[in-house]
Amino acid sequence: MIVVTGGAGFIGSNLIRALNDRGESNVLLVDHLVNGQKMHNIADLDIADYLDKAQFIEKIETPHFFDKVRAVFHQGACSSTTEWDGQYVMMNNYDYSKRLLNSCITKNVAFIYASSASVYGNGKHGFRVDRSCEHPINMYAYSKFQFDQYVRHLLPETRSAIAGFRYFNVYGPREQHKGEMSSTAFHFNRQIIEQKKAKLFEGCDGLANGEQRRDFVYVDDVVDVNLWFLDHPEQRGIYNVGTGKAETFNDVAQAVTDWHGEGSIEYIPFPEHLKGVYQSYTQADMTGLRQAGYAKEFLGVKKGIAKYLDWLNREQ
Template identity: 50%
Template sequence: MYIVTGGAGFIGANIVKGLNARGERDILVVDDLSSGDKFRNLMDCEISDYVDKDLFLQWLEKGKLPNAAAVFHEGACSDTMEPDGRYMMNNNYEYSKTLLAWCQAQRVPLLYASSASVYGAGRIFEERREHEAPLNVYGYSKFQFDQFVRRVLPVATAPIVGFRYFNVYGPREQHKGRMASVAFHFFNQMREHGRVRLFQGSDGYADGEQRRDFVYIDDVVKVNFHFLERPDLSGIFNLGTGQAQSFNEVAVAVVNAVDALRNPSSGSRELQALQQEKIIEYIPMPVALHGKYQSFTQASISALRAAGYQDSFHPVQEGVMQYVRWMDAQAQ
């Protein structure tokens, strides 16, 4: 059996779907369906059982979990604007420590979701303590669990692999609301209003020129399975493309992908033309994000490459095209 926490969420549901593609059906999904729409992420997946995250925690504490080949721990509060630090630390940190303790006692590999938010406003994104300074309590919760894992690794009895996800986008994220990717929001803005809106410039970047490492969900799943197949590997790894691209590039890719769906013979348009036509517009950044916004991220993937992962990653232009086609099909 495989256990996937957060299995009805964005990354978790894609891992479940990926396990199905590998012929796996004995999968226990753990999640919180208080937001009931998340069940749709599992409609085309095959699982053996589902359990609420609170009951799962009780099972953990009582040692009543079934045997597992591996645990994919994707469950967490991922709202970077959540102000309740007590809730965040209980949900993301204490819960994760309890799960790690069970995995170590049972010698079960744990592959878990960390986050690029641990780097805060830094400019060097390498998996080293001196570059880590989170800007919010979400990032802090992920940082503290990474620190805990670092202390356990020298005496670990089973593989532990943490993935510092950069800006992941792709199918099955629609339930995330404001925390969904900009590609998701741009697509819906184009469908509803015929234009997209980006933040005005900040931190020395021009309008829409803030840059992030945008990584397509299919690549995230592939990296998880790379480590699943190599139980000799443990550690904390960045999971991004290694290439920062601007929000403007994402917006242009979405607009051109939507245009291509409507008119396959239409040519691609450049940023300047879309600005002049007011298809791309810029709005002030919300006050709540001031001082808490990463204007630049770019994963160093040297550790990932050293761990043997050599496949290429989807650039924004390719990943967005695939994603827009999927969203359009869902909208139909």
Template identity: 55%
Template structure:
């Protein structure tokens, strides 16, 4: 049984879709559907079963046979709202929950591949998986970093696999439920359809208007990366998950405008509440990932946005 936590969410539902496309008929989706809109992400997927996150944790803690029935846990479930400042809530969801899964996976030799985040780097300018570069700007980033640090202290046997993937700016289908936390590609597309314009932030941190840069990575490539590790169970560690190429918000806007064949860019004032808590530049260093033997390729913004909008149009 392949378990995908957060499986009704953005990355999780795409990952479940990829598993099923490769022939998996035993995908268990774990999530919290208090936001019932997320059902749309899994309505078209022939999954084995669905389980609430609280029930799943209880089963993992108390039912050894249940854990032993798992081929792997692909742990995508988390509170991913970077503007959430309830630290107790964040640590319970992103740290304590993950530790419980980790220890049961280690006990029974179940591979655990989990979602970390580039938010661990905060205002760093170097993005190698090194403690010297890790200085998160919000409690979300800290919750992810703390679990990475916990994993780093493990001494794994040959029968144990634990992989943390530090997702950079992921975009693609099945993210519409995320609202304000959906990707800029999603928001730019909506803005252009509604108002015939795309709105970008004015310059900040020394960057010109719309020239803040992020490592934007297409969700299908993130799914392919997870599946690569699932197929290479001798590889463990914490790795960056991005394209290795920083591109500007202007690049994303122009790709959206090009796909539609119309529209313009308008720059708006940089929000006060984001000052001091905003990453103006990210670029995944893929040295460790490539050294581990991973050959997954990542598409650039021009191709990724095209594929995204093609998918939305079908």
């Protein structure tokens, strides 16, 4: 059996879809369906069983629970970057992850987990998987960073298959439940349909309007990396998962209007509350992933968004 925590979420549900495409349906989906809208992400998936996160946590350390499990994809977390209840965030993202990892090590179960590019904070020191670049600036990022630190201490002491991925700006199918936290591609698509205009922030940090840059990565590429590490358990460590190429929000909006064959771009005032805490630039250093042996190329914004909108607008 394969366990996917956060299995009804964005990346988790896409992982299960890809496992199904491989003929793998012996999947335990773990989630916390307070937001019942997430059921739309999993209605077309084949799984063996479902457990609420609270039930799953109760079972983690029971003697034989992991006897038939061969891998855990740990995608579940409190992902809100505005949650400042540190005790809550650390309990959900750090303590839970530690307990799950240690149980996997005890049973020699592969543990593949979601970290976050948010550990790099404002990015002033770069985006390498290196302690000198890491400076989280919110509780979510800190919880992810501290778990990475825990993994770093454990890796030399075990030969278990452990891989963590610092996701950059992921977009693609099955993200609609995220509301305001959905990708800009999702929001621009809706804006073009409803208003014929994609709304972008004006420039900041000395950049022209819409010229802020992010490393936008398509969810299918993220899933492929996860599955590659499932197939290559000898590769262990923490890795960036982006494209390695920063592209502008103008590029994203243009890709959306190109797909629709209509629409324009409107620049709106940069929000006051984001000044000084906004990432104007992110770009994954992909050295570690390439050195591990992952050679597949990643989709750029133009091709990735076209693929996404083919799916998204068919589903409307």
